[in-house]
Amino acid sequence: MVLAATPIGNVGDASSRLIELLSTADIVAAEDTRRLHRLVQNLNITVAGRIISYHEHNEATKTAELLEHVKAGKTLVMVTDAGMPSVSDPGFRLVEGAVAAGLTVTAVPGPSAVLTALALSGLPTDRFCFEGFLPRKSGERASRLAELDQERRTMVFFEAPHRLEPMLRAMHERFGAERQAAVCRELTKTYEEVIRGSLRELLEWAETQEVRGEIAVVVGGAPEKAPGQPEDHVAAVNELISQGIRLKEAVAAVAEDVRVSKRELYSAVLAAR
Incomplete structure (x- = not known):
């Protein structure tokens, strides 16, 4: 079984190994089969094997079926809409099941929105953590941010465009106006944009923009406490x-x-x- 990373925006980032696997695998499990068809069309290749829809709503029922194919000796490739499967995307249950069954799991590495945003943020990269999407409800979001208040590692989040402003506002209130951060939008795409500054500056920017596209937010870790007496x-x-x-x-x-x-x-x- 192979987890294969797909481009996060620029189709030119597709690796030769990804192209070969999509062309030759017995089965391709795809988060969105329509997105897969667009990808292979842009790559000018044909998927020879069987395509099976595999996403968060059918993982529980499809995982066992896919693992049976792997047990039978078939080559299974798992792809998501963008980036590496199982990282804030479907795939974890499949890997978990394969490991439990003693099956071999490998990966074709490639584009990653998490690492791309981190690298472009201008914030420390030696230690970081990925927090995915914050809760949508304001109370739950505030509780999660309170847990991260003293996190010293650089933090990477995903967020939807229409929730970016309330997210930055909540971070501004919890982490402080001067905590450094970056909003990374449409990475590797035509309208890629990275806005860097304090949370106060980013919130002021978001209040005046109609933000669109896929977004990653990178936030600097908490400063070390002074030791005191x-x-x-x-x-x-x-x-x-x-x-x-x-x-x-x-x-x-x-x-x-x-x-x-x-x-x-x-x-x-x-x-x-």
């Missing part, structure tokens, strides 16, 4: 102790989190008693 963190240690954690373990956990000396913090806790 050991005495400032006694309450945090006592809070852990009240939860049943031993003194030395509580001191070690807090000292690592706030970057102060364990010995000095331990002494400060004892002095406060």
